[in-house]
Amino acid sequence: MSDVIADLTIHHCPPHRVRAIATVLEDRGWIDGSESERPTLHLGQPYDLDPLSSIEVTALTVQLIELAPEMAFTLRQSPTDEWPGSLYRYVPGLGEFQAETNHDGKPIFTVDTILQIDAVSPDDRSAALGIPWSAAIERMPSGTVLEPEPHAARWTPATGEIIVLAAGTSRADLRVPARCPALVEDDGALSDSLAADAALAACGFHRANPWEALNATCRLWGTDVYRTGDAGT
Known part of the structure; x- marks a missing residue:
């Protein structure tokens, strides 16, 4: 897949990790560091990124987790006429969830995958559908978090x-x-x-x-x- 439009939504970030994450975004030109006296992140608000390849999305996901393992975030790639979109989601304690997505950004599954999911336990089925990640993120407040x-x-x-x-x-x-x-x-x-x-x-x-x-x-x-x-x- 070629580079496609992507966005990053930060759902939770402890204050002492704000500088590290804001530096990554500022260095890539995705935020303007001059907007506030101290680095600030907006929770629940998507940050528009440059078009990224799947390899770059994976590398960015790894970098964010290494810099702020307590942070929860969603990284999406928009679908194209030829390819579905992608969703990479991380929540501490749950780990990573990945899925292909439709034009509304919702996970989609093939018939074979649905049949496989239907055959597992309710807990495993819920995890395969990403429900624990969605539920955890829904409980996280929006707003801003400022570097101490x-x-x-x-x-x-x-x-x-x-x-x-x-x-x-x-x-x-x-x-x-x-x-x-x-x-x-x-x-x-x-x-x-x-x-x-x-x-x-x-x-x-x-x-x-x-x-x-x-x-x-x-x-x-x-x-x-x-x-x-x-x-x-």
Whole structure:
């Protein structure tokens, strides 16, 4: 199948995953990141995508699940004169559901498939028809979800010191009590950030994106963090 019109509907996304998903959409030109001060996603509202091939739809589905495994979404390809449309749906706890669709976006099944479905248990039949996914999505509220307010964090792996900027009382810098030394490899790669992430979590922060070296010597590293309550975690 050639590239066909597609759209993405996000049904649920925790606040701390908004930046990652919005970045994917913005990088592809599917949303305008300048519309709001902080990344925002509109739940239940289809985002029009560029025409995509089946391979690209599969790759996008995998990418979205890897970036935000707590997110629920529906990805559709419109039918053409020669081919039916397609529906890719993901809900945490249920996994993926895929089906061909008609011009109304509704799943369609061949006679052989219907006969096979009719021979299985009621629960398996319901799953084969995608009913649990539809029911779960119907219970999800629409609206907007906004990225939590980020705080900049700075980490010196050689000493293990971590500071969260403007996150303390009266917006003073907050020093993380635990020391988290780590080795920076000769090629500039960070050996391990698990201890630093755990120390941030113990202070009520959730890392928003990967640690990045902030100078040529890789002695100072930075990331953004969210307060755990604001992040929905």
